[in-house]
Amino acid sequence: MSGFEDEYLSTQTPVVIRGLVADWPILADSPADALEKLRDLGRDERPGRIRVVEAPAKERGRIGYSQQSGRLNFSRKDMAFAAFVEKLEQLVPLDSVMVLALQSTFIDEIFPKLANRLTMPLFDPAVRPRIWIGNQGSVGAHFDDADNIACVAMGRRRFTLFPTGQIENLYIGPIDHTPAGAPTTLMGIEPDLARYPKFSKAHTAAQFAELRPGDAIFIPTLWWHQVEALSDINVLVNYWQGGAIGGDSGADSVFDALLHALLATHALSPEKLKAWSEIFDYLVFRKSGNPAEHIPANMRGVLGGVTEIHRRQLKTYLSARLNPDE
Numbered sequence: 001m002s003g004f005e006d007e008y009l010s011t012q013t014p015v016v017i018r019g020l021v022a023d024w025p026i027l028a029d030s031p032a033d034a035l036e037k038l039r040d041l042g043r044d045e046r047p048g049r050i051r052v053v054e055a056p057a058k059e060r061g062r063i064g065y066s067q068q069s070g071r072l073n074f075s076r077k078d079m080a081f082a083a084f085v086e087k088l089e090q091l092v093p094l095d096s097v098m099v100l101a102l103q104s105t106f107i108d109e110i111f112p113k114l115a116n117r118l119t120m121p122l123f124d125p126a127v128r129p130r131i132w133i134g135n136q137g138s139v140g141a142h143f144d145d146a147d148n149i150a151c152v153a154m155g156r157r158r159f160t161l162f163p164t165g166q167i168e169n170l171y172i173g174p175i176d177h178t179p180a181g182a183p184t185t186l187m188g189i190e191p192d193l194a195r196y197p198k199f200s201k202a203h204t205a206a207q208f209a210e211l212r213p214g215d216a217i218f219i220p221t222l223w224w225h226q227v228e229a230l231s232d233i234n235v236l237v238n239y240w241q242g243g244a245i246g247g248d249s250g251a252d253s254v255f256d257a258l259l260h261a262l263l264a265t266h267a268l269s270p271e272k273l274k275a276w277s278e279i280f281d282y283l284v285f286r287k288s289g290n291p292a293e294h295i296p297a298n299m300r301g302v303l304g305g306v307t308e309i310h311r312r313q314l315k316t317y318l319s320a321r322l323n324p325d326e
Helices: 002-009 031-045 081-091 164-169 199-205 254-265 270-283 308-322
Strands: 015-017 049-055 075-080 099-106 130-134 137-142 147-154 157-162 207-211 216-219 224-229 234-241
Touching: 002 015, 002 216, 031 081, 031 147, 031 234, 049 081, 075 081, 081 099, 081 130, 147 157, 157 216, 164 199, 164 224, 207 216
Parallel strands: none
Antiparallel strands: 015 216, 049 075, 049 099, 099 130, 130 234, 137 224, 147 216, 147 234, 157 207, 157 224
């Protein structure tokens, strides 16, 4: 645990951990074994109805933005878990098929007994695991606001990771209209470089990994990651720690602050934007060091560290400013 924290978690460095969850009871490599274990789960735990996503065959296995229209290319529907598994089995022998997937569902809500058997020694035990089940499909590069450990339980998955600074080369779609809440690329898995020429720079900086059942990958906060499910039947279990998506109710959302900054600065001239960027660099991003170093300790206010009292006062102030009529 301490080695992981020191080498990867604290330094926010991605790493593949082979065999981390090799003792999990749901591992399966072949589609036949995977389907049988999913059927057994359904019979044993009786999960009832679930929410799934479907993308038509014309989208060539991709869940995200349509390459033709630019709109979201999938739909959501409720179905019984047994019917979901049956439909996955029917799609296996077909050459060109729709994407069918259960995504980001808390395991303890549909498989409570299984949740108690999936151990994750690298994160806080309170972190609730989520499960992803589906056929072959992919999601384009996106980021999460939390640290992520993703574990392959069935099938194979390919991960492509890009450092946060590659955002300008990944052609991100609208941040207020996303496939699942996180900013996501408009590009397909194999982008057209004539249309997206800067992607060649991102590709040069990318890191690649292919995982089999029992393997895991640590994806640091805000690292862009593209995920491809390569087998006919795939199951992934992931753990998000910290951030809004990780369920840290005590954390303030930096993404919300980003949205507020866009709201407040959208009409500024280039000259004023540059001036504000210098203020942000100094006070928020601390590019020149501690901005409160010259202020006596008892006078530093929020620049000396945000206490719980500061936090309540700032939230009250911001709420009043954002909602003046309430």
